[in-house]
Amino acid sequence: xxxxxxxxxxxxxxxxxxxxxxxxxxxxxxxxxxxxxxxxxxxxxxxxxxxxxxxxxxxxxxxxxxxxxxxxxxxxxxxxxxxxxxxxxxxxxxxxxxxxxxxxxxxxxxxxxxxxxxxxxxxxxxxxxxxxxxxxxxxxxxxxxxxxxxxxxxxxxxxxxxxxxxxxxxxxxxxxx
Ligand SMILES: CC(C)(COP(=O)(O)OP(=O)(O)OC[C@H]1O[C@@H](n2cnc3c(N)ncnc32)[C@H](O)[C@@H]1OP(=O)(O)O)[C@@H](O)C(=O)NCCC(=O)NCCS
Numbered sequence: 641x642x643x644x645x646x647x648x649x650x651x652x653x654x655x656x657x658x659x660x661x662x663x664x665x666x667x668x669x670x671x672x673x674x675x676x677x678x679x680x681x682x683x684x685x686x687x688x689x690x691x692x693x694x695x696x697x698x699x700x701x702x703x704x705x706x707x708x709x710x711x712x713x714x715x716x717x718x719x720x721x722x723x724x725x726x727x728x729x730x731x732x733x734x735x736x737x738x739x740x741x742x743x744x745x746x747x748x749x750x751x752x753x754x755x756x757x758x759x760x761x762x763x764x765x766x767x768x769x770x771x772x773x774x775x776x777x778x779x780x781x782x783x784x785x786x787x788x789x790x791x792x793x794x795x796x797x798x799x800x801x802x803x804x805x806x807x808x809x810x811x812x813x814x815x816x817x
Pocket of ligand 1: 699720721722736738754755756757758759772774775781790797
């Protein structure tokens with residue numbers, strides 16, 4: 641994995657997490673247990689701290705960055721889809737951020753919320769738990785109960801990535817440069 645300290649800012653990555661060698665982790669970053677970080681993800685804690693909770697997955701091309709003195713906190717069992725951008729935001733446990741969604745400075749995604757693919761959360765937008773938000777700018781689309789098919793799909797994604805986290809270290813083999 642490509643992990644950089646920046647002076648005395650040293651990433652703290654749990655032994656059970658998996659960070660792909662083509663991902664980049666810099667500075668003041670804490671990564672919890674069984675977190676999966678896919679190729680081309682950038683988690684850049686050079687300005688403000690970034691914390692990622694247990695069993696969260698950060699998919700390909702995701703960008704996470706923090707403003708100075710701001711702590712970007714991502715909860716447990718959060719699914720962050722391909723190419724999402726998270727900038728100085730808070731994401732509660734069990735939330736899902738769809739592919740290419742953008743979370744701007746100070747936005748707050750409540751627990752078990754789903755932010756739809758390609759949604760844009762304006763700065764300081766705050767969502768309510770167990771809801772779906774979509775669009776540009778993101779607006780409430782509907783409720784998201786525990787038995788909702790979208791909820792079950794998210795849980796399957798989370799389980800898949802926890803399994804890959806345990807699987808990759810022993811089975812991923814580079815076969816060509
Ligand atoms: C938001 C989401 C849950 C909606 O699914 P749904 O409840 O089945 O909704 P539907 O597809 O029936 O669409 C309902 C309405 O929402 C709109 N909508 C759906 N997805 C939207 C999106 N991403 N942005 C804007 N509007 C959206 C539809 O156009 C439709 O509008 P209408 O009622 O005016 O026709 C789903 O589109 C989604 O984005 N899932 C996220 C998947 C994900 O996390 N992927 C990551 C994989 S790693």
